[in-house]
Structures are given as structure tokens and as C-alpha cells.
Amino acid sequence: MKDNHTIRLHSYRRCPFAMRVRMTLHEKNIPFETVEEDLKNFSIELRKHHPEAKVPVLIHGENILYESAIITEYLEDTFPTPKLMPDDPYIKAQMRLWTYWCNQHFKHHVDHYKYGTSRSAKEDVENAPKMLTEDLQKLEKALSKHPFLLGNTLTLADIHVFPFFRQLTKTTPLFEPLHHFEACQKWLESILERPSFKKTMEQTS
Numbered sequence: 136m137k138d139n140h141t142i143r144l145h146s147y148r149r150c151p152f153a154m155r156v157r158m159t160l161h162e163k164n165i166p167f168e169t170v171e172e173d174l175k176n177f178s179i180e181l182r183k184h185h186p187e188a189k190v191p192v193l194i195h196g197e198n199i200l201y202e203s204a205i206i207t208e209y210l211e212d213t214f215p216t217p218k219l220m221p222d223d224p225y226i227k228a229q230m231r232l233w234t235y236w237c238n239q240h241f242k243h244h245v246d247h248y249k250y251g252t253s254r255s256a257k258e259d260v261e262n263a264p265k266m267l268t269e270d271l272q273k274l275e276k277a278l279s280k281h282p283f284l285l286g287n288t289l290t291l292a293d294i295h296v297f298p299f300f301r302q303l304t305k306t307t308p309l310f311e312p313l314h315h316f317e318a319c320q321k322w323l324e325s326i327l328e329r330p331s332f333k334k335t336m337e338q339t340s
């Protein structure tokens with residue numbers, strides 16, 4: 136067991152992937168040290184440990200990990216309480232499907248809308264409102280049945296997806312159709328109110 140070792144997280148406050156890891160650490164009350172990175176000038180330690188040089192990177196004793204959703208599952212396995220992953224194999228697979236959908240689809244649609252043609256192809260930017268509306272319908276359908284994506288309690292599915300939904304609520308101009316998705320709004324508000332999220336967004340340097 137490595138759970139007595141100190142944890143150091145190379146992070147960036149506004150990075151939604153790093154938020155996933157900080158939120159998981161705070162939900163589990165795991166003490167950790169944050170190294171706030173400069174995205175334009177990563178530290179030597181980060182570049183040494185991440186082959187693609189990205190945040191987050193987690194160092195736990197001799198264990199070095201990157202990729203946010205791999206790190207959060209590692210934390211769940213290493214520090215199982217409180218539980219953030221379902222036991223049932225099919226529901227656990229649903230959790231990973233939400234993560235997959237977020238990483239492969241939703242995140243990109245948010246980026247196309249948020250950054251426009253400065254970062255995305257014209258066609259993707261034009262399609263973004265339609266794709267985002269479909270994404271929000273998918274989220275709304277799940278969240279109309281229960282307060283969190285997989286049921287009545289917060290899981291890694293919520294922790295992995297919500298930072299990107301939060302990003303969408305902060306774009307200029309605002310994505311107007313958001314107002315129609317009440318269950319999504321309620322879900323976001325309930326997460327923003329959690330002490331773990333407040334700690335996640337505290338300034339560390």
C-alpha cells in the first residue's frame with residue numbers, strides 16, 4: 136500500500152482535467168501538495184514525468200501518473216473511502232462511458248463553441264450549437280431521473296463531466312439554449328456548492 140506517501144499534484148487551476156483530480160482528492164479528504172504550473176513554461180519535473188507535457192501529473196511516493204481519468208481511478212483504488220465508483224460492473228462501465236463521451240465528444244463541442252475559428256475548423260464551429268444541444272439533451276435525460284449522472288450519489292462520472300459543463304456556462308456569448316436544461320443547471324449548482332469544489336478552486340499560489 137502506498138497510501139502513507141505524500142502526494143504532489145502538478146496542476147493548473149483553470150484546467151478542467153486538473154479539476155477532476157483536485158475534486159477527487161478533496162472529496163476523499165486526501166492531503167496533497169499542489170505545484171501550480173504555467174502552461175506556457177512547464178516545470179522540469181512535469182516535463183520529465185509526462186511524455187506529452189500536460190497537466191495533471193500526480194506523484195504519490197514512487198508512483199507517477201498522468202491522464203486525469205486514470206489518476207482519479209487510481210485514487211479510488213488506493214483510497215476507497217468515500218466511494219466514488221459503483222461496484223456493479225455494468226454501472227461502472229456506464230461511468231467510463233460518460234468519461235469517454237466527455238473526452239471524445241462533449242469537450243470538443245464545448246471547445247468549438249468557446250474558441251470558434253481561432254482553434255477549430257469552420258465546419259466544426261458551425262455544427263457546435265447543434266452538437267451541444269444534443270449533448271445537453273443526453274445529460275438532461277440522465278439528470279431528470281436522478282440528481283447525479285449514475286444515481287443518487289456523486290461518482291467519478293460527475294467529477295469527470297461537470298468541469299466541461301461548467302466551462303460551457305461561462306462562455307461569451309452565453310450558449311442560450313442552456314436555460315432550457317433545468318436538471319443540468321440544478322446538477323451543476325449542487326456540485327458547485329460542495330466544499331470539495333470550493334477547495335478545488337482555491338488559489339494555491
Ligand SMILES: N[C@@H](CCC(=O)N[C@@H](CS)C(=O)NCC(=O)O)C(=O)O
Pocket residue numbers: 147149150151152153174188189190191201202203204
Ligand atoms: N487527456 C489529458 C488532457 C490534459 C490536458 O489537455 N491538459 C491541458 C491543460 S487543460 C494541457 O496541459 N495542455 C498543455 C499543452 O497541450 O501543451 C488528461 O485527461 O489529463
